[in-house]
Amino acid sequence: xxTPQPAVAQLDxxxxxxxxxxxxxxxxxxxxxxxxLLTCGSLIVGTxxxxxxxxWLLSPDAxxxxxxxEIRLPRTVGAWFxxxxxxxxxxxxxGVFRNPLAEPYLLGTASGAALGVTLSLLxxxxxxxxxxxxxKLGVTGAACLGACAAIALTVxxxxxxxxxxxxLLSGIVVAFLLSAVTSLLLLTKPDIxxxxxxxxxxxxxxxxxxxxxxxAIVFCVCAVPALLxxxxxxxxxxxxxxxxxxxLSLPMLRLTLLGVVSLGTATAVGQVGIVGFVGLVAPHxxxxxxxxxxxxxxxxxxxxxxxxxxxADLLCRWIIRPAELPVGAVTxxxxxxxxxxxxxxxxxxx
Amino acid sequence: xADAHTSSQPASPALACENLSMGYGPRTVLEGISLxxxxxxxxxxxxxxxxxxxxxxxxxxxxxxxxxxxxxxxxRRLAAWPRRERARRLAWLAQMPGVTDLxxxxxxxxGRFAHGGWLAHRQAVDDAAMHRAMVATGSLSCGQRRLxxxxxxxxxxxxxxxVLAVEAPVLLLDEPTSHLDxxxxxxxxxxxxxxAYGCGVCVVSAIHDLSLxxxxxxxxxxxxxxxxxxxxxxxxxxxxxxxxxxxTPVNIVEHRGVHLWRPAVPPARRSGEVSTRLDERL
Numbered sequence: 001x002x003t004p005q006p007a008v009a010q011l012d013x014x015x016x017x018x019x020x021x022x023x024x025x026x027x028x029x030x031x032x033x034x035x036x037l038l039t040c041g042s043l044i045v046g047t048x049x050x051x052x053x054x055x056w057l058l059s060p061d062a063x064x065x066x067x068x069x070e071i072r073l074p075r076t077v078g079a080w081f082x083x084x085x086x087x088x089x090x091x092x093x094x095g096v097f098r099n100p101l102a103e104p105y106l107l108g109t110a111s112g113a114a115l116g117v118t119l120s121l122l123x124x125x126x127x128x129x130x131x132x133x134x135x136k137l138g139v140t141g142a143a144c145l146g147a148c149a150a151i152a153l154t155v156x157x158x159x160x161x162x163x164x165x166x167x168l169l170s171g172i173v174v175a176f177l178l179s180a181v182t183s184l185l186l187l188t189k190p191d192i193x194x195x196x197x198x199x200x201x202x203x204x205x206x207x208x209x210x211x212x213x214x215x216a217i218v219f220c221v222c223a224v225p226a227l228l229x230x231x232x233x234x235x236x237x238x239x240x241x242x243x244x245x246x247x248l249s250l251p252m253l254r255l256t257l258l259g260v261v262s263l264g265t266a267t268a269v270g271q272v273g274i275v276g277f278v279g280l281v282a283p284h285x286x287x288x289x290x291x292x293x294x295x296x297x298x299x300x301x302x303x304x305x306x307x308x309x310x311x312a313d314l315l316c317r318w319i320i321r322p323a324e325l326p327v328g329a330v331t332x333x334x335x336x337x338x339x340x341x342x343x344x345x346x347x348x349x350x
Numbered sequence: 351x352a353d354a355h356t357s358s359q360p361a362s363p364a365l366a367c368e369n370l371s372m373g374y375g376p377r378t379v380l381e382g383i384s385l386x387x388x389x390x391x392x393x394x395x396x397x398x399x400x401x402x403x404x405x406x407x408x409x410x411x412x413x414x415x416x417x418x419x420x421x422x423x424x425x426r427r428l429a430a431w432p433r434r435e436r437a438r439r440l441a442w443l444a445q446m447p448g449v450t451d452l453x454x455x456x457x458x459x460x461g462r463f464a465h466g467g468w469l470a471h472r473q474a475v476d477d478a479a480m481h482r483a484m485v486a487t488g489s490l491s492c493g494q495r496r497l498x499x500x501x502x503x504x505x506x507x508x509x510x511x512x513v514l515a516v517e518a519p520v521l522l523l524d525e526p527t528s529h530l531d532x533x534x535x536x537x538x539x540x541x542x543x544x545x546a547y548g549c550g551v552c553v554v555s556a557i558h559d560l561s562l563x564x565x566x567x568x569x570x571x572x573x574x575x576x577x578x579x580x581x582x583x584x585x586x587x588x589x590x591x592x593x594x595x596x597x598t599p600v601n602i603v604e605h606r607g608v609h610l611w612r613p614a615v616p617p618a619r620r621s622g623e624v625s626t627r628l629d630e631r632l
Contacts, residue, residue: 020494098448228468235460237450238509241413245444246516247437247464291451291496 027290031303038310042076043068045314047322078207079313080306081215082272085264087305090279091298092226095233096257097164104265104279108150108174113269115178116146117199118185121192139199140270147266150174161254202275202328204313211271218267222260229253230295275328277335278305284342362425364389364552365520370419372409379405380576389519392546392553394563397572397595403556404445404524411442411522437464441516445524447509454492454508458484461515483514487541503534521545523555527562539565560611571595583609
């Protein structure tokens with residue numbers, strides 16, 4: 001092409017575009033700073049007083065080093081990765097379903113994970129052989145398996161991923177069905193109810209370095225295809241027909257991205273239990289503060305989700321020190337309030 | 351003018367369909383349709399609501415499976431084209447494209463997807479095509495603004511720019527002038543004409559406004575019972591296809607060589623007469 005192409009390049013650097021970039025940069029810097037502060041904060045908040053923790057940081061001994069680096073640090077880093085996975089999955093789900101209310105659990109993941117954990121606990125209490133088996137699998141493994149089974153059931157019910165409406169409905173059906181089964185099982189064995197509660201309300205307390213490694217690997221595995229296919233989500237905002245006419249393969253796009261959502265959500269649920277609202281709120285938080293395309297939205301939602309769950313983790317340790325609140329309860333409260341405010345603002349602005 | 355173009359018509363059609371039938375569920379919308387669309391000609395599809403204009407364009411664009419029949423794009427079956435190669439040759443504009451938070455230039459850049467694919471970065475060729483499309487549609491000034499903040503007319507220009515940025519030899523547009531005010535409709539019609547005459551593109555558009563449709567080179571007139579006729583505007587007027595399609599007399603007048611639709615509405619009253627009816631009612 002012999003024509004010089006100054007205009008589009010010029011447009012990108014025109015004051016409008018430059019403004020956007022600066023805003024994006026500021027936003028990223030803010031988000032990373034908050035994450036860093038939260039990480040530092042969570043090192044000094046725990047069952048011991050803050051003064052003691054600060055003393056540990058300044059002059060560590062063997063015991064305090066274990067508390068700081070083997071309990072508190074993996075916990076907050078794990079919370080970040082789990083939150084980032086949920087935020088990323090939420091943003092993808094909202095893009096694929098073209099629905100701002102979509103969230104990572106909409107394929108029945110949460111109820112499937114709960115049923116998986118219930119079944120493994122029931123089996124463990126039923127027979128010795130099953131106990132060994134259940135221990136090998138662990139709560140996280142059971143949750144992950146349950147989540148995957150629920151997703152498979154949802155996709156099977158809607159006969160594939162082509163019809164988003166029927167996929168959404170199947171997700172709702174599966175979620176209700178599996179929750180009902182879980183409740184019935186818990187009724188017959190009330191003694192496992194307490195153990196279940198930690199899982200149902202979500203908890204970041206048991207995250208070790210090995211779970212952090214798993215979360216980090218899954219996060220990378222999810223983020224790469226998601227960012228590569230972000231342009232497809234951009235195209236989808238113009239409508240399914242238009243996206244198809246641009247040369248995109250919708251089935252491939254949906255299948256890959258829903259696979260990413262499933263993997264990310266199942267892993268996060270397995271490690272930290274059912275933490276609600278992070279996946280729903282994180283993308284909205286990004287959209288409220290920045291106008292972005294999907295690549296930026298996915299990155300932002302992941303960063304935001306990570307920081308949100310870290311903050312929730314910190315709060316749940318802080319509020320009733322030295323005891324702890326379930327992190328899922330904190331995210332649900334904060335997320336619920338935030339969504340209400342968002343709704344009010346929207347209806348006020350018309 | 352149209353006749354001069356007929357003679358320079360290339361031998362093989364850019365887009366053609368043979369014996370095409372389509373429908374939804376038990377309902378057959380169009381049956382046994384054979385049409386040919388040539389490069390350098392602008393064809394307007396007109397007809398009453400529900401006559402299948404949109405269905406025909408969707409099917410021709412490969413977005414909806416026909417019940418039976420064959421669609422040929424540049425002589426090759428539409429379904430046989432690899433997805434992206436097809437998207438490079440056939441660009442499609444929806445009747446109501448979604449509103450997004452993307453900027454205008456991001457939307458136009460999506461038109462270049464078929465040229466690069468998932469992994470490609472935007473090249474100088476893409477920038478040049480985007481620039482030309484945005485200049486042609488007058489949407490260059492929208493560049494970095496979000497689509498959701500633009501007016502309806504500006505939005506339509508951006509979407510047209512996205513379609514032009516594909517630089518496809520065949521353009522299918524579903525009601526590109528709907529929801530636009532008259533001057534903007536005029537702009538769009540002029541753009542389609544330029545694309546056909548200046549760039550040799552095969553343009554097919556469904557158009558609601560009869561006066562605009564009559565400015566096209568060819569008319570496809572659809573009625574409730576299928577295709578009423580396919581031919582030049584003169585042929586359409588001579589056989590009065592429009593009245594047959596709409597099942598009511600359609601009044602076309604000629605003014606300085608231009609055909610216009612004149613709605614048969616009784617003339618307005620003069621100012622003194624306005625109040626009489628109201629007085630009677632009171």
